[in-house]
Amino acid sequence: MEFTGIYIDDQEQNYGEFLNVTGKDSVKFRLDIRPNEAGKLVESILKANTDIVALDYRLDDNQRSFPEATYRAGGPAQMLREEMLDRPDEDFPIILISTEENIRQLYRPDETAHNLFDAWYLKTKLPDETYTKKVGTQIVGLIKGYKTIGDVAGKAQKHLTLLNLSLDEWNELNPSALLISLRETSVTHVIARILLQNVIKRPGLLLRPIDAYARLSLAPENDNLDKAFKFLFDAGLGYEGAFSDGWPRLWRHRFEKWAHENIGDPFSSVPGNNRVDFFNTVARTEYKAARSKWSGRDDELFSFACASCQAPTELKHSVAAHDPLVPKYCERRRICFECVQTDAYLRKALLIEALLIDGEDENIAALVRSGDFPKE
């Protein structure tokens, strides 16, 4: 399909060219709409009937060329969101394109500002082809996801359509909190936010590729890990609901069932190196097993990807991250001992999302830092 987008920047408008997507699903961004008085800008965007809007964060930096632009991205984004409150089928995603420093400025003082945007991308990384490819995929995923949400607006059992899940499987999972939140609103961008933040971007109902690799105990250093993901996806574990075009995911319940059947029962009791052996046999691959960053052993019971370094991590060598608003159907983030001892998780906190240790585990963290955590 062919989609259109609008990129707004007060200076280097040609950054928008990186957002163009070619292929089966293509997206062509207009670069001709420039910053203006906020109302006029919003009007221009709405009139363009676009499928997606990308905003540079600082739209007030070029006063010489655009003296009426006295706002940052949050201003027109808020106005657009309000315009779409009762137009679910016309709603479109809004993404933020900016530098890391500017994004941090937006997110840190105003914890709600990020709710206006479906995703943010680093302007400085756009010239990187790998990054641009990922961005393009997610842009398509966002557009199609919004279309899916718009299509099911007001319909019964919309949650099943949105997640592309059978009623039996839904009942098996029974994420009632998700159901309630989806039923509470018919606003497309609000539903999109719920799905993106609580289903797509964090493990719980779904698994990200790194979550699947961690559970399989595949060493991060392995080449072609995406081959493993594809194998699992093709085995019927894949998520094909809203936003799946942009964010490849596996259903966790399907993965666990598959793992019990193909690797061991109970799967969580199978040592990491054995899991890899079984997987290599099943998938005809030659992946190497991960080693614990703490114990150095490859027979640990790896169960998740560290929230800081994303390496396969065992429960016993990790602490809980501070994660107070986590819905019940989501996994709580955890941080491996290595990141705790080296303070790597704190440096992670300099990026967009702060990462802190949960108060209940702080005493364990202190032992880890000082080297006093009991050796096995």
Place this chain on the structure above:
Amino acid sequence: MNKQNDIKNRLQKELGKNIPDLQIVATLTDKLLDQKEDAVRFSVDAQIINRLGYELVGKQETALSELIKNAYDADATSVEINFESYNNPGGTLTIIDNGNGMNVDVIKQAWMRLSTPDKNENPISPLYYRSRAGKKGIGRFAVQRLGKKLVLRTEVDGEDVGYEVVFNWDKDFIAGEDLTNIWNIIRPYKKKTSSKGTTLSILDLRDKWTHATMERAWKSVLFLQPPFKISNTPQADTCRSSKDTKLDPGFQVVINGLSDQGRLNEFSIQKSFLDHAIATITGYIDEDGRAHFSLNSKTLSSEDAHTSEQRYLVVGPIHLEVWYFIYSRDAMPGTSTRQALEMGQKFGGVRLYRNGFRVLPYGERLDDWLLLAEDTGRRNLLVPANNFNFFGQVEINRDKNPFLEETSSREGLIENEAFEELRSFTRQCIEWAAKRVAAIRDRKTKGTQAGFVSVVRKPSEVVGELLGDIDEEGSYGGEGQDSTLGSGDIRNILKDVQASAKAYEDYQSAQYESMARYEEMLRILASLGLSIAVFGHEITGVSNSVNKELGLFSRELKSLDTKLQTRLKARKNDIEKAINRVFDLGNYISHLISYTGSRKLETVSVRGRMNDFFGQFNEYMDKLGILFETNVTPRELRTCKMHPSELDSVLFNFLTNSIKALKRANQKNPKVRIDAYKDSKFVTIRFEDNGIGVSDAYKDRIFDAFFTTTEEDFDDIAGPGTGLGLRIVSDIASSYGGDVKLVDPTKGYRCCFEFRILRDCGN
């Protein structure tokens, strides 16, 4: 005339008796002489004894000292002083010496004669040839000061009898009586032929002896004699030929008192005084002419030894032993520095002994054969090293030191080459020791000593110490200073105070100056930092724009034919390669600034920081072909609370220096290694490379601000030398309780900096 005749008649009558009463004869003779009309003469009232005793000698301890001096002059080797029931007046004091004793003649001519010239006429004692301490001939009346009654018992070696004389001062020596008319009976008693000495039993003590009095008495005794046993010592050269000469075995005074609590207090001069020496110095010249010095200081808990580079090939083997005294409260706690200084001035000096006999005048009070007084006076030598700071001796031997020849006058040695070596050796040894002590005590040792930071004391401390040194009479003494007792004391004290205040002011001025220089450096660094921050920001902006354009260029390329696409891609890659190193730097600076914004102090994981640092620069080092390795042990090693960016700064400074050094060395297999480990309470980071190393000429200056050898050099990351890097590293180390130094590298490396800061100990 009738009276004169009457006296004559009575005298004749008494002399006419078979056994005349000599006392009556003496009295009548005196009366007869007083009748002489054309001349007059003095007579002496008996209360002169009270004048010479109780009224002349103010303090009990002074009286005791006078009696001990007499024992020394009598060639005694020991004096025992015993008190009985001394807590109240009326007690008994016994002073027993083993000196030469007195026969009847000596008792009559010396003991019983006021102001006897005996010691003036015989200034050297007969047995040990001691230079006698007493001269005035009145010291013995100190016994009257101490008690109301004296029992004198004295024995001479080789005689069968000893003599006892009892003096009842308060009863017999009363006002109005002629002194010559008071007679004391000499009572002989049998004794062993070999026994000798004098015992003074002072009965009915006038005062009680309190603990404080005993302490003062002890101190008086302490400073009465040289502090060490003069085993091989005093012998005037003129006496050396005498066959009867005996080596002086020394003089020991023991005060042995029993207190009310029955505790025994025993004192020994040698033990107490010498224990206050800040150090003992020994030295010798071996058979090969090498001089060996050693130092031992219990006070400073230090031992040291040194072998002189200078060879002594003429003089021959010599041995030296010296006690070193510094007359200040901190160096000599628990004793009076003023009294110690008095002692030093009286007995200090380095004496010379040849075959066990004293060679004069070396070590005499006014002799400065080692030029110590001159050099300390001229401040060529700033440590306390005047003659009175040393007690000791140099031993030479007639056979082993044949070139040390005596002068014909028997006053010293001929000043030939051997003597110069003797003098040089002795001076070098004690100067080395004094400087070592000074270094340990953190005192400046030479007027020109570079980089020295003196521990200047606050004037209030100095005033406090001076006050402590001032006794009731207002006299005082201080370290390395001459003490002039008497009316000049106040002036001297004020001079001392002025000097210390001046020193403190100078120190403060120097501190302010140093701080001003440091502030200047910080201002430069701050402006440099701002410039770097702006530079980093601009670089980042440029980097983003260039990358964007190159990215768009790549996208455009896809529409071109393959051949052209390949050519342009190669050109694009060259451009990227050229600019990426600059962008690396920009990114690093931005990264640093993002940390530096926080002023929060926190403990830092050394491994975490090292991992980041390694990750940041590994690719860059790889491009330069430098093997880059790091190791941290133990893995949990953390620094004390600090600014994390400062550790980055330390590593970055070392790294840039290494890169420059490797480039200069044109090293084929360049390598850099960082080892961090736990070292007691420190985190130690060793940063090594196999570059050109640090020249000996620069080793003392590399931590100075603005010192650089690389102004003209340039590297994308290492940059030109500012001369601030190692200074900053040094300041960071100091800020966190550590230091940084150039140390020996491990095998395969040519330069190693060792950086230490306190580690996190969990508190």
